[in-house]
Amino acid sequence: MSDLNPELLEERTKSAEKQVMEIEDEMDKLAKEDLSFIGDPRLDKLLTDNEKLKHRLVILENAIKKERGGESSIAVKKESKKPPTLITDIYSVDGTFCILDELRNIFTVAIFSAYPDLEDPPIQISLSGNNPKFGDYQCNSAMQISQMLKAKNIKTNPREVANNILNKTPTSPLVSKMEVAGAGFLNIYLNKQSAEHILNCIFRSGVKPPPVKKERIIVDFSSPNVAKEMHVGHLRSTIIGDSICRLLEYLNHDVLRLNHLGDWGTQFGMLIAHLQDMFPDFKTHSPPIADLQAFYKESKKRFDEDEEFKKRAYACVVQLQSGQPDYIAAWKLICNVSLQDFQTIYDRLNIKITPRGESFYHSRMNADVKELKEKGYLEEDEGRLIMWPHPDKNEGIPLTIVKSDGGYTYDTSDMSAIKQRVQEERADRFIYVTDVGQYTHFLLIDACARRAGILTNNKKLEHVGFGVVLGEDKKKFKTRSGDTIKLRDLLDEGLKRALDKLIEKGRDKVLTPEELKQAQEAVAYGCIKYADLSHNRINDYVFSFDKMLDDKGNTAVYLLYSLTRIRSIARNAKISVEKLMEEAQKSGIKLTDETEWKLGKVLLRFPEVILKVSKDLYIHSLCEYLYEICSAFTDFYDKCYCIEKDKSGNIVKVFYERLMLCEVTAKVMQKCLDILGLTTVSKM
Numbered sequence: 001m002s003d004l005n006p007e008l009l010e011e012r013t014k015s016a017e018k019q020v021m022e023i024e025d026e027m028d029k030l031a032k033e034d035l036s037f038i039g040d041p042r043l044d045k046l047l048t049d050n051e052k053l054k055h056r057l058v059i060l061e062n063a064i065k066k067e068r069g070g071e072s073s074i075a076v077k078k079e080s081k082k083p084p085t086l087i088t089d090i091y092s093v094d095g096t097f098c099i100l101d102e103l104r105n106i107f108t109v110a111i112f113s114a115y116p117d118l119e120d121p122p123i124q125i126s127l128s129g130n131n132p133k134f135g136d137y138q139c140n141s142a143m144q145i146s147q148m149l150k151a152k153n154i155k156t157n158p159r160e161v162a163n164n165i166l167n168k169t170p171t172s173p174l175v176s177k178m179e180v181a182g183a184g185f186l187n188i189y190l191n192k193q194s195a196e197h198i199l200n201c202i203f204r205s206g207v208k209p210p211p212v213k214k215e216r217i218i219v220d221f222s223s224p225n226v227a228k229e230m231h232v233g234h235l236r237s238t239i240i241g242d243s244i245c246r247l248l249e250y251l252n253h254d255v256l257r258l259n260h261l262g263d264w265g266t267q268f269g270m271l272i273a274h275l276q277d278m279f280p281d282f283k284t285h286s287p288p289i290a291d292l293q294a295f296y297k298e299s300k301k302r303f304d305e306d307e308e309f310k311k312r313a314y315a316c317v318v319q320l321q322s323g324q325p326d327y328i329a330a331w332k333l334i335c336n337v338s339l340q341d342f343q344t345i346y347d348r349l350n351i352k353i354t355p356r357g358e359s360f361y362h363s364r365m366n367a368d369v370k371e372l373k374e375k376g377y378l379e380e381d382e383g384r385l386i387m388w389p390h391p392d393k394n395e396g397i398p399l400t401i402v403k404s405d406g407g408y409t410y411d412t413s414d415m416s417a418i419k420q421r422v423q424e425e426r427a428d429r430f431i432y433v434t435d436v437g438q439y440t441h442f443l444l445i446d447a448c449a450r451r452a453g454i455l456t457n458n459k460k461l462e463h464v465g466f467g468v469v470l471g472e473d474k475k476k477f478k479t480r481s482g483d484t485i486k487l488r489d490l491l492d493e494g495l496k497r498a499l500d501k502l503i504e505k506g507r508d509k510v511l512t513p514e515e516l517k518q519a520q521e522a523v524a525y526g527c528i529k530y531a532d533l534s535h536n537r538i539n540d541y542v543f544s545f546d547k548m549l550d551d552k553g554n555t556a557v558y559l560l561y562s563l564t565r566i567r568s569i570a571r572n573a574k575i576s577v578e579k580l581m582e583e584a585q586k587s588g589i590k591l592t593d594e595t596e597w598k599l600g601k602v603l604l605r606f607p608e609v610i611l612k613v614s615k616d617l618y619i620h621s622l623c624e625y626l627y628e629i630c631s632a633f634t635d636f637y638d639k640c641y642c643i644e645k646d647k648s649g650n651i652v653k654v655f656y657e658r659l660m661l662c663e664v665t666a667k668v669m670q671k672c673l674d675i676l677g678l679t680t681v682s683k684m
Contacts, residue, residue, distance in 0.1 A: 095201030135187030158184025263357030
């Protein structure tokens with residue numbers, strides 16, 4: 001920009017400022033009047049364009065300062081108005097950073113320096129793949145930049161652009177070399193010494209999370225109905241939701257795990273009426289209704305067949321909703337029995353969750369409906385009160401806020417829930433883990449909440465949808481009689497099959513009864529969780545114990561066994577962690593063999609995988625990464641001795657540096673498995 005005078009630069013700055021204001025007005029309009037849910041390409045484009053222009057503004061302002069003798073500044077980071085701070089001394093950091101993000105920072109500086117006049121040049125960094133001749137990462141921005149320059153009538157080609165970027169790229173301790181290849185790719189080779197330093201940091205201090213801006217996040221998952229037993233349909237929400245929480249908690253976010261229970265509604269009238277008939281002394285003697293599912297079926301049968309009972313059931317609903325103490329007591333008793341039953345499932349799966357039923361929002365709904373009505377958001381439709389996501393376009397499906405009989409719906413409670421979570425919980429991000437069939441419902445909740453001013457642009461509602469669980473016949477997973485499979489029965493079957501598998505492998509001969517029980521539970525519950533999480537959640541998946549319990553391939557059994565084997569290497573050699581720490585002070589990890597270097601580079605990618613999954617919430621990416629670690633470790637272990645023994649089995653040499661690499665591998669694997677919710681064992 002040095003050929004432009006300050007006046008011309010100021011003129012461009014004013015133009016960019018005007019465009020920013022126009023985009024922000026359009027964003028505000030979309031938020032109030034349109035279906036501005038997360039994932040809407042219109043909103044995404046506006047946000048992207050807004051970011052681009054703001055970065056352009058900073059570049060122009062820096063250029064003005066430079067022309068007038070003020071401070072000069074080069075590039076700006078996409079996420080910030082300030083130039084990115086680059087790492088200049090690898091030994092000043094403790095290894096808890098994302099290499100991919102640092103490479104983006106480096107090329108942000110390079111590209112904005114090489115092409116300061118170019119508006120929003122792309123910063124595209126990706127892994128190079130498995131061929132080492134293409135480097136470890138690639139910058140693939142030159143092709144697009146070349147097209148952008150041609151649009152401005154500037155003759156060039158991608159290779160020339162790549163060379164210009166290379167000439168402006170600042171040095172970094174992370175990078176050993178860069179080179180232009182092919183039509184204009186920039187191959188990036190990582191510095192082995194820097195990689196060794198990062199791995200040594202993990203060895204000494206553990207796997208620390210990369211720094212992120214802390215948020216208050218609410219994850220709504222599991223959500224069974226009171227008085228009904230948890231079944232396989234609740235499995236995916238429970239497992240996926242727990243793993244998402246574990247990941248976000250690891251990144252030090254403030255996470256509230258909510259179980260949005262179905263504990264309110266007309267069904268409680270028939271349950272209370274049945275309770276009164278069967279156990280009239282329920283207030284003084286706890287009734288034996290441990291099998292709530294059977295109790296529910298009995299009351300439902302009476303409700304469907306006995307008109308007098310049905311009238312009493314409806315009368316019970318009225319009494320319950322008016323707060324009559326005896327009816328509240330009966331309702332609480334039923335809820336408590338159900339919650340205790342749910343908790344046994346959560347305890348078995350090692351899942352923590354806070355129950356908060358629809359009843360929690362009941363007292364708020366009257367006020368919330370009144371406010372929506374007063375502000376003109378509700379319309380009458382055949383006796384109902386409905387709310388459209390658009391103020392001027394009544395198309396699609398509206399929310400039903402009040403039914404024709406004056407009752408409330410799931411729409412009402414979800415609107416009250418999002419309002420409470422924004423205003424009282426003061427959360428920033430709202431994640432709902434339900435089946436894909438509820439996608440449209442949450443689009444409407446998001447759009448209507450934005451229209452009502454409950455959700456603003458800085459609040460993010462995300463629907464984490466998942467497909468159904470199928471049987472091996474590729475049909476919906478059910479019992480042979482066609483009933484829904486109870487989750488308790490599924491877990492019991494998993495325990496039985498896991499034990500059979502361990503006995504088949506002869507593990508009962510080498511493990512103590514306590515170790516065998518621990519291995520049985522780790523395998524049973526781990527294989528059920530991992531089979532779910534390792535599939536793209538959007539898709540249906542086939543439930544097969546035979547495949548889950550396979551000890552080859554990308555399965556929980558293989559991963560758990562691999563971790564146990566890695567940890568046993570030093571233990572079998574009688575090498576303590578203290579001894580390894582002592583040796584680490586002398587030299588630390590050295591990546592001399594090609595398989596060591598390959599494994600090291602896979603381990604370095606942990607922060608980028610974690611950050612990616614924290615944004616898109618596709619947990620299967622973490623499973624794929626975990627399997628990649630195991631594969632790289634197998635290549636390393638097959639080629640590199642960690643311990644040498646003579647023909648008599650006596651240890652003659654210990655490669656401490658390789659044992660340290662084994663320990664780092666185990667630490668990263670353990671952290672991945674922790675996030676996935678799998679329990680590990682020392683012996684298997």
